[in-house]
Amino acid sequence: MAWKNGVSDLIGKWKVAKARSFVGGKFDMFTLEEVAAELESKKAAGELDCEPEEMMSGFSSITEFTADGKVRSWMKAPEVSQEEIDAALASGDLIAFEDGYMCLEEKEWKEENGEFFYNSGEYREMFGEVQSPWDKLEPDENGLLPFGSGMVLLAKM
Numbered sequence: 001m002a003w004k005n006g007v008s009d010l011i012g013k014w015k016v017a018k019a020r021s022f023v024g025g026k027f028d029m030f031t032l033e034e035v036a037a038e039l040e041s042k043k044a045a046g047e048l049d050c051e052p053e054e055m056m057s058g059f060s061s062i063t064e065f066t067a068d069g070k071v072r073s074w075m076k077a078p079e080v081s082q083e084e085i086d087a088a089l090a091s092g093d094l095i096a097f098e099d100g101y102m103c104l105e106e107k108e109w110k111e112e113n114g115e116f117f118y119n120s121g122e123y124r125e126m127f128g129e130v131q132s133p134w135d136k137l138e139p140d141e142n143g144l145l146p147f148g149s150g151m152v153l154l155a156k157m
Contacts, residue, residue, distance in 0.1 A: 003116070003139070007067075010109070010116055010137065013074075014063045014154035017144050029153055032059045062101060063147060063154055071109050071118050074101040109137065120149065 003009045018029040023038040030038075039052035062074040077085075077100055088094040088102075096103040109118040116137040124131035139145050144153040 003114075006114070007111060007116075009139075009156075010065045011067050012065065013157045014065070014145060014147075015157050016059045016061055016152050017155035018153040019058055020151045032056065035059070058152070062157070065109055069108055069110060071107040072096070072103045073105040073107075074103050076100060077102040110134075118147075122149070 016032075018031055019035070020027065021030045021035045021038070023030045023034050035056055036052060039048060039055055042048040043052060057076070060076045064070075064072040064074060066072065072095065077097065085094070085097050085102075089097060094102050094104065095106050107119050107121055109116060111117075117134040118137055120133045120135050122133050124133060135149070137145060137147075140153070144155055146152075147154050
């Protein structure tokens with residue numbers, strides 16, 4: 001599926017719609033509800049030694065594509081004081097903080113010939129030849145955006 005309105009389709013915040021997980025013995029893309037049900041089942045069977053919520057925190061992350069070519073990864077912040085937030089921002093440990101979310105990582109995206117790419121920051125090599133860290137950003141047939149080396153599908157918020 002192509003971008004209908006160009007860059008305006010990309011700019012904004014995206015949430016995790018599906019993530020690669022094991023559900024029912026199958027490794028595939030699953031929704032929060034599907035993963036939660038699997039983990040609750042494992043917990044009830046005594047096969048899980050932590051709380052399901054701890055294993056599903058990635059579903060609460062937000063990926064933001066900004067107009068100035070940045071890709072920001074936002075995670076729900078733990079309960080901390082404004083003093084701690086200010087200190088983390090001043091030291092550079094936090095890039096940004098807003099609405100209870102912290103931005104710990106910022107990468108780049110770019111447009112080339114009407115196509116969009118983001119810098120995964122990954123070092124890749126194949127048969128001794130270094131490969132580009134830039135991944136193409138292209139929504140699937142359902143309008144979901146494969147991201148993070150295909151580990152998640154994002155939906156625009």
